[in-house]
Amino acid sequence: MILPSDSSKPIYVQISEWLENEIISGNFVSDDKVYSQYQLAEMFNINPATAAKGLNILADENILYKKRGLGMFVTEEAKEKILSKRKNETLKGLVHELVLEAERLQVGENELFEMIRLARKGGK
Template identity: 40%
Template sequence: MSGTVHPDNKPLFIQIKEKIEDQIVNDQLLEGEQVPSTTQLSQFYKINHITVLKGINLLVDSGLIYKKRGVGMFVAEGAKEKLLQTRMSAFADDFVLPMVQEADKLGLSTDELFQIITQLKGSDPHES
């Protein structure tokens, strides 16, 4: 894990959960690979281990990681795909739907909207 947890509107345990999810999505933590321990994470981020454990437990509850008693925690099979599906659905609900609704209010056709998206995406220097 790189970086630090940042004070924002989200509780620290949610930030920890999201950082681990990001690492799974970005292939920094692969399926079947061991996740850093709560002790390692609490020392790295300089936060209480109970806070870290709360975030880890959310990942366990959602089936993204699992615990092997006495060994550690590991990324579950299918975790990346599950996260991608969840994020795509949230992306559609949180960003695409409001964009389409605004486009309708502006009288933009699907082709015009697609052209705007294509222009913006093409101008992104981070695009691969």
């Protein structure tokens, strides 16, 4: 597997976001064991310490929990936490930037809504 090489985000953040995506998509559910730092290091050809840092981000956010000697596991509320975090941080930020850019380009509200409707339908 390959992480996006054009990302300006640190690799450990990309690892944590990749794992979040795996949880959102249902590849990992509550109480599932996730990949170890060594498995992630081998999968993405990175240093195990970098992979551990990505795992620890999710543990600090209570998305993963540690079982001593066994590894990291998905918390019961992991998916809801990720969805909430992304809606409240990522999506709101993107919408704010979109609105500012629309104002700079003098795109009206109705035109912007239509663009969003088309994008949601998969059109251009």
